[in-house]
Amino acid sequence: MKYIDEFRDGELAKNLAASIRAEVEPGRSYSFMEFCGGHTHAISRYGLSDLLPPAVHMVHGPGCPVCVLPIGRVDMAIDLALNHGVILCTYGDTLRIPASDGLSLMKAKARGGDVRMVYSTIDALQIARDNPEREVVFFAIGFETTTPPTAVAIQQAEAEGLMNFSALCCHVLTPSAISNILESPEVRQWGTVPLDGFIGPAHVSTVIGSRPYEFFAEEYRKPVVIAGFEPLDVMQAILMLVRQVNEGRAEVENEFSRAVSRDGNLKAQDRVAEVFELRREFEWRGLSVVPYSALKIRQKYAAFDAERRFKLDYRSVPDNKACDCGAILRGVKKPQDCKLFGTVCTPENPIGSCMVSSEGACAAHYSYGRYKDMH
Amino acid sequence: MAEVKRGYVRPLDLKQGRIDLTHGSGGRSMVQLISELFAKHLGNEYLGQGNDGAVLPAPTVDGRAGRIVMSTDCHVVSPLFFPGGDIGCLSVHGTINDVAVMGAAPLYLAAGFVLEEGFPLADLARIVESMARAAREAGVPVVTGDTKVVERGKGDGVFITTTGVGVLRDGVELGGSRVRPGDAVIISGSMGDHGVAIMSKRENLSFDAPIESDTAALHGLIADMLATGVDLRCLRDPTRGGLAATLNEIAGQSGVGMMLHEKAIPVKQVVAAACEFLGLDPLYVANEGKLIAICAAADTKRVLAAMRAHPLGREAAVIGEAIADDHHFVQLTTSFGGRRIVDWLAGDQLPRIC
Numbered sequence: 001m002k003y004i005d006e007f008r009d010g011e012l013a014k015n016l017a018a019s020i021r022a023e024v025e026p027g028r029s030y031s032f033m034e035f036c037g038g039h040t041h042a043i044s045r046y047g048l049s050d051l052l053p054p055a056v057h058m059v060h061g062p063g064c065p066v067c068v069l070p071i072g073r074v075d076m077a078i079d080l081a082l083n084h085g086v087i088l089c090t091y092g093d094t095l096r097i098p099a100s101d102g103l104s105l106m107k108a109k110a111r112g113g114d115v116r117m118v119y120s121t122i123d124a125l126q127i128a129r130d131n132p133e134r135e136v137v138f139f140a141i142g143f144e145t146t147t148p149p150t151a152v153a154i155q156q157a158e159a160e161g162l163m164n165f166s167a168l169c170c171h172v173l174t175p176s177a178i179s180n181i182l183e184s185p186e187v188r189q190w191g192t193v194p195l196d197g198f199i200g201p202a203h204v205s206t207v208i209g210s211r212p213y214e215f216f217a218e219e220y221r222k223p224v225v226i227a228g229f230e231p232l233d234v235m236q237a238i239l240m241l242v243r244q245v246n247e248g249r250a251e252v253e254n255e256f257s258r259a260v261s262r263d264g265n266l267k268a269q270d271r272v273a274e275v276f277e278l279r280r281e282f283e284w285r286g287l288s289v290v291p292y293s294a295l296k297i298r299q300k301y302a303a304f305d306a307e308r309r310f311k312l313d314y315r316s317v318p319d320n321k322a323c324d325c326g327a328i329l330r331g332v333k334k335p336q337d338c339k340l341f342g343t344v345c346t347p348e349n350p351i352g353s354c355m356v357s358s359e360g361a362c363a364a365h366y367s368y369g370r371y372k373d374m375h
Numbered sequence: 376m377a378e379v380k381r382g383y384v385r386p387l388d389l390k391q392g393r394i395d396l397t398h399g400s401g402g403r404s405m406v407q408l409i410s411e412l413f414a415k416h417l418g419n420e421y422l423g424q425g426n427d428g429a430v431l432p433a434p435t436v437d438g439r440a441g442r443i444v445m446s447t448d449c450h451v452v453s454p455l456f457f458p459g460g461d462i463g464c465l466s467v468h469g470t471i472n473d474v475a476v477m478g479a480a481p482l483y484l485a486a487g488f489v490l491e492e493g494f495p496l497a498d499l500a501r502i503v504e505s506m507a508r509a510a511r512e513a514g515v516p517v518v519t520g521d522t523k524v525v526e527r528g529k530g531d532g533v534f535i536t537t538t539g540v541g542v543l544r545d546g547v548e549l550g551g552s553r554v555r556p557g558d559a560v561i562i563s564g565s566m567g568d569h570g571v572a573i574m575s576k577r578e579n580l581s582f583d584a585p586i587e588s589d590t591a592a593l594h595g596l597i598a599d600m601l602a603t604g605v606d607l608r609c610l611r612d613p614t615r616g617g618l619a620a621t622l623n624e625i626a627g628q629s630g631v632g633m634m635l636h637e638k639a640i641p642v643k644q645v646v647a648a649a650c651e652f653l654g655l656d657p658l659y660v661a662n663e664g665k666l667i668a669i670c671a672a673a674d675t676k677r678v679l680a681a682m683r684a685h686p687l688g689r690e691a692a693v694i695g696e697a698i699a700d701d702h703h704f705v706q707l708t709t710s711f712g713g714r715r716i717v718d719w720l721a722g723d724q725l726p727r728i729c
Contacts, residue, residue: 008710010709013711046711046715119580346721368716371716
């Protein structure tokens with residue numbers, strides 16, 4: 001595959017691995033957080049950690065849209081499907097997130113809820129056009145990557161007068177989550193989570209650009225290297241981070257320059273700003289309530305806001321007590337530190353959200369890497 | 376006064392007609408459907424007996440009684456017609472393959488149809504014709520069958536269950552529990568063609584991909600492999616859940632692990648590309664005309680040569696080996712140079728969001 005295989009070349013990987021090994025300073029340890037689930041997935045899927053020297057540790061971050069969605073938000077979607085008779089359109093990964101009462105959207109579907117998997121907001125709009133007598137709600141989740149398509153769908157629905165369409169907005173913001181981690185006592189005060197730098201998001205950064213990370217690099221003295229989701233991108237980013245650490249630099253560097261600019265996609269940013277505004281606070285799974293970390297639909301588009309339309313109230317629901325998803329999402333624990341990991345919590349029967357999506361730290365480790373714990 | 380024609384029944388309207396509840400009610404309409412559609416296309420001396428069951432000769436191999444292998448498979452597929460095939464030929468190939476991978480020569484098929492009220496007769500005719508063609512080409516007749524009609528909304532057009540019977544020569548013992556560490560894992564061709572062909576035509580997902588389902592009957596290829604006289608440990612067709620599910624199944628049954636090599640696994644460009652943008656892994660995508668063969672490492676060359684000499688095995692490749700592993704993991708060395716597990720699938724493969 002053109003433009004793909006070039007970034008998965010095993011020979012180049014060997015060369016990069018050799019460079020990383022050569023540049024790692026003896027006696028020094030390097031901990032880098034890959035913020036995005038896409039990177040977590042690539043690291044596990046391609047067995048990338050096998051190529052890294054033991055001094056380089058990768059810490060999985062909270063950037064998996066499925067993992068950070070709190071139970072209460074999934075409950076709202078299930079409520080819409082089961083009690084409001086709507087057609088609930090959702091991205092595939094979201095179907096299996098465990099929610100209250102042993103339900104998930106997939107189980108709600110089995111109980112008669114009209115839940116449909118879509119690949120894009122365009123599909124959801126089409127479902128609304130095809131079913132004018134039904135209410136169609138799009139379960140809008142994800143970081144800055146999936147936000148512009150939701151904005152476009154809402155504007156398109158307004159332009160067409162598609163009044164049976166609305167969105168349950170759960171879009172969250174990457175920079176807020178990064179600050180939350182950097183501000184956490186484990187990182188800032190106690191230093192129990194050593195973080196020497198970040199691999200910055202790929203797709204998110206195509207939208208927001210590299211500028212928002214400049215603050216972190218400066219304020220917290222942490223290097224950030226924005227990287228693509230292909231395995232060579234990740235290797236190259238690690239090498240760049242090692243160099244920054246060695247040279248005592250804390251800068252934003254862009255490995256993913258083939259897709260990311262400093263300003264990002266201004267058109268997409270404009271659309272988002274037209275339709276959404278900041279929420280005062282939003283609960284994240286793992287990070288708890290984070291101020292100004294999510295978006296809500298502006299008053300102007302209230303008619304397309306499922307929360308207003310169906311008068312939904314958010315109710316916070318605590319995670320299973322034994323589940324360590326929270327600590328895992330903050331990088332404080334590894335999946336295999338959780339008592340539930342691989343025992344009662346497996347991809348077939350996830351207890352916590354990190355076991356759901358293949359981008360989740362637990363699912364990625366369980367599906368691709370657990371042999372390492374057993375030999 | 377009209378002149379009544381004795382015994383006259385208006386022929387089935389195969390252009391505009393649709394299945395209705397009378398086609399399953401045991402009356403004239405049902406008999407008509409069977410005779411004008413099913414019997415017409417699938418007819419043979421056994422089906423023609425017209426009794427509640429088919430009376431078949433005792434199966435023999437080389438003039439001696441053989442053991443009987445029997446397998447059944449329910450076919451539900453959406454869409455019913457897809458590039459490279461349809462539910463009709465699929466239901467013939469699927470069951471023939473299940474019998475054949477046991478090492479048996481498939482002899483007969485039985486077919487059960489669940490039809491949904493309102494289903495176009497023209498589509499049904501296409502499906503039955505396709506079944507008949509597949510059965511004829513494979514030399515395995517449909518000797519008995521049944522039809523039921525369910526109300527509209529209670530089926531998905533057509534469900535077909537086929538049961539196959541085959542005869543197994545004494546001495547041939549294939550099975551998932553016979554694999555030993557060191558054995559070679561071979562596949563007969565590229566992975567994921569069928570699943571991607573189906574997905575490319577799903578209602579909410581259609582994309583243009585020049586890919587056809589690989590649906591095919593594998594008993595000819597298997598007969599050639601058995602003719603080498605090599606002690607094949609196990610043959611299996613990686614259908615649902617793809618290569619990954621089938622190898623995990625075998626690893627568990629035999630109590631071994633597997634080590635695969637990503638570079639060696641043939642995946643067509645177009646399949647790889649489709650999986651890439653759908654966020655799927657081709658190792659988990661279904662095949663309908665491929666088989667996995669496991670044999671002692673020393674026999675690899677002979678098996679591979681026999682496979683490559685057959686049109687359905689031209690791209691056969693050794694993709695890995697069985698290893699000793701108490702955890703029965705199927706592992707993979709990635710083309711990138713790392714290692715990972717190829718695990719069971721948890722539920723359906725769902726596309727990732729980001």
